[in-house]
Amino acid sequence: MKISTPPFSFVFNTSTGHTGHMPRTPQLDLAAGQRFRAPDGIVWEILGHIRTYGGPPHFALMKLDDRLTKKVISVNALYDKRLFSFVK
Numbered sequence: 001m002k003i004s005t006p007p008f009s010f011v012f013n014t015s016t017g018h019t020g021h022m023p024r025t026p027q028l029d030l031a032a033g034q035r036f037r038a039p040d041g042i043v044w045e046i047l048g049h050i051r052t053y054g055g056p057p058h059f060a061l062m063k064l065d066d067r068l069t070k071k072v073i074s075v076n077a078l079y080d081k082r083l084f085s086f087v088k
Contacts, residue, residue, distance in 0.1 A: 030059060033046065039082070044084075048060055
């Protein structure tokens with residue numbers, strides 16, 4: 001039996017288990033231009049919502065220091081306090 005995941009799924013395999021797929025109902029009050037800081041100090045800015053089919057919503061992020069570096073991440077990961085913090 002093959003198990004497939006949605007494209008661009010964001011999951012970390014850690015010694016304590018998986019993070020990224022959290023059992024919560026995130027609020028979708030995210031908008032382009034909002035910024036988040038990763039634990040390594042890198043600031044990422046939301047470019048916009050990415051349409052996915054099934055699973056949690058995803059957003060395109062751009063690295064603030066290098067605007068050519070982009071990634072797609074799930075909203076669950078953005079709301080995970082261990083992975084990102086909101087930059088005011």
